[in-house]
Amino acid sequence: MTGSIRIGVAGLGRAFTLMLPTFVADARVRLVAGADPLPAARAQFTRDFGGAAFEDVEALCEHPDVDVIYIATPHQHHARHAAVAFAHGKHVLLEKPMAVTLDDCTAMIEAAQRARRHLIVGHSHSFDRPIARARELIERGDFGRVRMVTALNFTDFLYRPRRPEELATEVGGGVIFSQGAHQIDMVRLLGGGRLASVRAATGAWDPARPTEGAYSALLAFEDGAFAHATYSGYAHYDSDELMGGIGEMGQKKSPSDYGAARRRLDAARDAASEATLKAARNYGGANYAPPGDAPPRAWNHFGFIVVCCDRADLRPTALGVEIFADRERSFEALPPPRVPRVEVIDELHAAVSEGKPPVHDGQWARATLEASIAILASARERRDVALKLQVARGSRDGR
Numbered sequence: 001m002t003g004s005i006r007i008g009v010a011g012l013g014r015a016f017t018l019m020l021p022t023f024v025a026d027a028r029v030r031l032v033a034g035a036d037p038l039p040a041a042r043a044q045f046t047r048d049f050g051g052a053a054f055e056d057v058e059a060l061c062e063h064p065d066v067d068v069i070y071i072a073t074p075h076q077h078h079a080r081h082a083a084v085a086f087a088h089g090k091h092v093l094l095e096k097p098m099a100v101t102l103d104d105c106t107a108m109i110e111a112a113q114r115a116r117r118h119l120i121v122g123h124s125h126s127f128d129r130p131i132a133r134a135r136e137l138i139e140r141g142d143f144g145r146v147r148m149v150t151a152l153n154f155t156d157f158l159y160r161p162r163r164p165e166e167l168a169t170e171v172g173g174g175v176i177f178s179q180g181a182h183q184i185d186m187v188r189l190l191g192g193g194r195l196a197s198v199r200a201a202t203g204a205w206d207p208a209r210p211t212e213g214a215y216s217a218l219l220a221f222e223d224g225a226f227a228h229a230t231y232s233g234y235a236h237y238d239s240d241e242l243m244g245g246i247g248e249m250g251q252k253k254s255p256s257d258y259g260a261a262r263r264r265l266d267a268a269r270d271a272a273s274e275a276t277l278k279a280a281r282n283y284g285g286a287n288y289a290p291p292g293d294a295p296p297r298a299w300n301h302f303g304f305i306v307v308c309c310d311r312a313d314l315r316p317t318a319l320g321v322e323i324f325a326d327r328e329r330s331f332e333a334l335p336p337p338r339v340p341r342v343e344v345i346d347e348l349h350a351a352v353s354e355g356k357p358p359v360h361d362g363q364w365a366r367a368t369l370e371a372s373i374a375i376l377a378s379a380r381e382r383r384d385v386a387l388k389l390q391v392a393r394g395s396r397d398g399r
Helices: 014-025 039-049 057-062 075-087 102-115 129-140 180-191 239-243 260-265 271-281 342-354 362-381
Strands: 005-010 029-035 052-054 068-071 091-094 119-121 146-154 195-203 214-221 226-232 304-309 312-316 320-325 329-333
Touching (some): 005 057, 014 029, 014 342, 029 039, 029 057, 029 342, 052 057, 057 075, 068 075, 075 102, 091 102, 091 342, 102 119, 102 362, 119 362, 129 304, 129 312, 129 320, 180 214, 180 226, 180 304, 180 362, 195 362, 214 362, 239 304, 260 271
Parallel strands (some): 029 052, 068 091, 091 119
Antiparallel strands (some): 146 304, 304 312, 312 320, 320 329
16 A cells, blocks of 8 residues: 555553654654544544544444554553454554453454455564664574573552453453563563463462552463563562663653652552542543654663573663673664654554565564463463464464
């Protein structure tokens, strides 16, 4: 196709606000329509973009001027909304996690194949340029095979304002689905993709937030490599200290930000008021702050990560890749992008406009969800869980 890709947004919530600076700054895409059940969000979209705004996703998918549906609705609705989009001949850019069940993932993959349309799942942090560059250095072959990956991230995730379902594991709540989708995706990309098994433990330590807030997983690859992935969203230690004080979105963090999530949550008296607090910060809400036009100071990141190879350890950072080789240490700087999360649009444009198969397709995202679900099963049953739906980086076999 020629010209900018016309995007219709299904779900004008928090995920959309994080992608909004990307959509606005990249001339290859254009926001033309949106859908959301909240009138304030629809009104904000019409004010900002002059496009049509609908109450339901089906009406959005029927819009003739939309090429791609960006699905940013709650996790449990992804499969249904993707099916509607494919039925109307649209490509789909789908927020992570792909779904809550593997059957839903498979249904989406099959729907995309029937419609002959692309399915790209992201943003996940495996899109981040420093992660992709580390993988390129590995594939170049200078450092030998990947032997071990260590990934650590400590955040305030569990204490950000939440709707009730975001604290219910059975519908995709908690850190396993929302944050494991990032960390496992990164680990799989760096290790080549094909995991063999998972052994994990999880933590759900706050009765007022009754879902998993932490996990630690040992992930074994088919080729003998292994990875250790740990995440905590309990809002105490902040691993951005290991990233030079740069936050997940590439912004410099102030020490005064410590404890901010818990302080904001103090204003919520119950589940309903907490949901209202979240809605107020979302697109069109009373406390919504439009994104500025300043370019990012650094790349997005998802915490501390080290890849151990035969002849070097590689550490992707928010500013580039550190290389710890046998006899010398070096740093490959990656200048910050003009457009935040430009890597997502790169992959979307290459697929829709050039017909290039995306890396983050349905088979890839299903394999990440399989590992996430295996973390829950392993912790519950106290055993290794074998994986069966893994694919290599760039694979299209869907095995």
